[in-house]
Amino acid sequence: MNMVNNIKNRRPNLEDEYPKIESLFTLYEENGDDKVLIQLGHEIHRFLVDIDFMSKYWFSLLDYLGYDPMPIKLYIELLKKEYPDADCTLDYDNAWKLLVSVRLAAQCTDARVNVVVQDLYAKFPTVEALANADVADIESIVRPCGLGKSKARDISACMKILHEQYHDNVPGDFDALLKLPGVGRKSANLIMGDVFGKPAIVTDTHCIRLSNRIGLVDNMKEPKKVEMALWKIIPPEEGSDFCHRLVYHGRDVCTARTKPHCEKCCLADICCKQI
Ligand code: SF4
Numbered sequence: 128m129n130m131v132n133n134i135k136n137r138r139p140n141l142e143d144e145y146p147k148i149e150s151l152f153t154l155y156e157e158n159g160d161d162k163v164l165i166q167l168g169h170e171i172h173r174f175l176v177d178i179d180f181m182s183k184y185w186f187s188l189l190d191y192l193g194y195d196p197m198p199i200k201l202y203i204e205l206l207k208k209e210y211p212d213a214d215c216t217l218d219y220d221n222a223w224k225l226l227v228s229v230r231l232a233a234q235c236t237d238a239r240v241n242v243v244v245q246d247l248y249a250k251f252p253t254v255e256a257l258a259n260a261d262v263a264d265i266e267s268i269v270r271p272c273g274l275g276k277s278k279a280r281d282i283s284a285c286m287k288i289l290h291e292q293y294h295d296n297v298p299g300d301f302d303a304l305l306k307l308p309g310v311g312r313k314s315a316n317l318i319m320g321d322v323f324g325k326p327a328i329v330t331d332t333h334c335i336r337l338s339n340r341i342g343l344v345d346n347m348k349e350p351k352k353v354e355m356a357l358w359k360i361i362p363p364e365e366g367s368d369f370c371h372r373l374v375y376h377g378r379d380v381c382t383a384r385t386k387p388h389c390e391k392c393c394l395a396d397i398c399c400k401q402i
Pocket residue numbers: 340341380381382387388389390392393394395398399400401402
């Protein structure tokens with residue numbers, strides 16, 4: 128309690144002015160409830176802003192209370208509670224199919240990709256079949272996903288490499304994935320996280336928009352920069368699921384094309400609402 132006592136010494140009437148802080152602190156010590164911690168953080172913040180405290184006290188007190196001014200653990204936990212089963216929204220039963228789907232998903236909805244790939248795999252059911260297919264035949268099937276020509280070209284080239292160099296398997300190495308045609312950092316991270324269960328940060332459009340809005344990054348739009356910033360604050364084992372949950376949240380609540388539904392958002396208490 129040294130830090131609390133320090134504050135009391137400087138502000139002897141603290142208890143009269145801010146009884147809520149003490150009672151919330153006690154309550155949090157007793158039950159460790161996230162919501163109490165959020166309230167406590169807000170009260171302390173208000174208090175510190177009111178008295179214009181020196182920053183070293185600000186940070187020492189937050190440290191003492193275990194309150195993170197960037198409460199990433201809370202974001203993770205709150206989203207976990209809201210979307211306990213969130214996972215990849217692309218359907219696949221084999222790693223190479225996820226590789227195909229993720230290429231098709233560029234500028235296309237996952238729902239449409241999930242339909243289109245059914246026709247693709249009905250005609251070309253294996254890596255070898257796709258590797259040997261005419262690019263034009265692939266294109267005629269994947270055209271509804273948009274950018275048909277380049278997507279068909281990449282899928283064909285990628286499947287050829289898997290067939291010729293990896294015995295029809297997908298390499299479990301990030302740099303090897305990046306060398307495959309049509310595979311960028313977002314796709315490589317998705318494969319690493321979903322297929323190989325490795326740490327991953329998938330900076331798709333939802334991840335970038337929400338990371339900015341809720342305050343995890345500041346006015347950062349470039350996917351690689353956002354990815355690098357998130358690597359620094361998100362525990363590696365949480366990254367892949369966290370990004371999947373941002374997709375669900377971005378579609379249902381913190382939407383891009385309509386005003387975000389802050390009134391029903393599980394993050395509303397801690398979000399910076401940089402809309
Ligand atoms: S509070 Fe609003 S801006 Fe923040 S994450 Fe929720 S919906 Fe998005």
